[in-house]
Amino acid sequence: QVQLQESGPGLVKPSGTLSLICAVSGGSMDSNNWWIWVRQPPGKGLEWIGEISHSGITNYNPSLESRVTMSVDVSKNQFSLKVTSVTTADTAVYYCASSYCTTTSCFVRYFDPWGQGTLVTVST
């Protein structure tokens, strides 16, 4: 069973860069999975940020595309997220997740499992 764990600074200054890593355990990243970032502002709903394949192909939410970069390091079993020029609107719990796979198929853009999430606050 794949498990995911986010890590990174919990506080970022306005105009700075948010950087997070998601560590993947219990399974190989070298598969048909896609690796996803989703965020949730405090008390609000879920926003899909983007996805990356094990080979490094990326797709981003158009609303964030100009500020987001994702990368993957299969040898370290981890993938990462960078968001530049952050504002207070980027304050959120950031989740990493993988595409949902059964024993026979993987379903791109359905998400499970998820990491526990990490709160990133943008503030001076």
Next chain:
Amino acid sequence: ETVLTQSPATLSLSPGERVTLSCRASQSIGNFLAWYQQKPGQAPRLLIFDASNRATGIPARFSGSGSGTDFTLTINSLEPEDFAMYYCQQRRDWPPGFGPGTKVDIK
């Protein structure tokens, strides 16, 4: 971009009751819809994918139906652990997106 609308925003129910949650898409998304459950302080959990298929390990009291623009999640006989937020999510259109959620709380 497809907009998902969920209703009602909040439901107050008692354990043992049957609940039906609604998700409506602004355009047809076929059956490319999922439902997630999120409890306070926890990550979401996939319940239903492709509108009507239960994810691995999800109890049979959870069922999904619908296609096109109108979808429902039904929970037969609410258990205490079912009181949570429920989100729908579509993957047919770009970008994939979530509905605003329905909160199911204890009456």
